[in-house]
Amino acid sequence: MRRTSVALLALLAACQQPPERSVAAPDSGGASVSGLERAAIASGAIADASKISPVGLFQRSHEAGRDALCVIPGKDGQYRFGLEAVFGEEPNCRGHGSARRAGDKLILSFKGGDRCIIVAQYDGDQVALPGVVDMACADLCEGRGSLEGVTFPRIANDAASALRARDRGNDPLCET
Structure with a gap:
C-alpha cells in the first residue's frame, strides 16, 4: 500500500512540472x-x-461593392497608400496616407484631422484590418460604413497597377 501511495505521489508531482518552452520563436x-x-x-x-x-x-469585389487598397513606394523606406471600401449605394469609407512595415503588420497612418491609425495584418497575400478600429477612423466613412474587419486580397504586386487604380468616382485611388 505504501509503495502505491509513493508511486501515485511521484506521478502527481510529474504532472505538476512547468510546461516546456514553446517551439515558437x-x-x-x-x-x-x-x-x-x-x-x-x-x-x-x-x-x-x-x-x-x-x-x-489589393482588391476584392463583393455583392455590395468593391474594396480596394493601393500601396506605392514613399520616402525613407515607407509607403503611401489609398483605400476605399464600398458597402452598397451610399455607405463607403475612403482615405489615404503613409504606411510602414513592422514584422507581419502594416501600420496605416491616415492623413486628416483626427489622425486615424490602423495596425493591419499583412501576410504577403492580403491586408486584413482588425475587427475593431480607433474611433478617430469614423470620419473616413459615410453612412453606416466601417473599416472594421475589411480585408484586401492582393491582385497585383507592382506600383504601376497601384497607380492605375481608381475609386468609384473614377479618381485615382493612390495619389502621386
Missing part, C-alpha cells in the same frame, strides 16, 4: 513563427511574408 520582424512555419519557409513551401513588399494593388 520570434522572427526578425518581431512576429512569432513556429518551428514548422520556419521549416516550411526554409523549404520554399510557403513564402516569407517579411520579405514580400506590400507595394501593389
Whole structure:
C-alpha cells in the first residue's frame, strides 16, 4: 500500500512540472513563427511574408461593392497608400496616407484631422484590418460604413497597377 501511495505521489508531482518552452520563436520582424512555419519557409513551401513588399494593388469585389487598397513606394523606406471600401449605394469609407512595415503588420497612418491609425495584418497575400478600429477612423466613412474587419486580397504586386487604380468616382485611388 505504501509503495502505491509513493508511486501515485511521484506521478502527481510529474504532472505538476512547468510546461516546456514553446517551439515558437520570434522572427526578425518581431512576429512569432513556429518551428514548422520556419521549416516550411526554409523549404520554399510557403513564402516569407517579411520579405514580400506590400507595394501593389489589393482588391476584392463583393455583392455590395468593391474594396480596394493601393500601396506605392514613399520616402525613407515607407509607403503611401489609398483605400476605399464600398458597402452598397451610399455607405463607403475612403482615405489615404503613409504606411510602414513592422514584422507581419502594416501600420496605416491616415492623413486628416483626427489622425486615424490602423495596425493591419499583412501576410504577403492580403491586408486584413482588425475587427475593431480607433474611433478617430469614423470620419473616413459615410453612412453606416466601417473599416472594421475589411480585408484586401492582393491582385497585383507592382506600383504601376497601384497607380492605375481608381475609386468609384473614377479618381485615382493612390495619389502621386
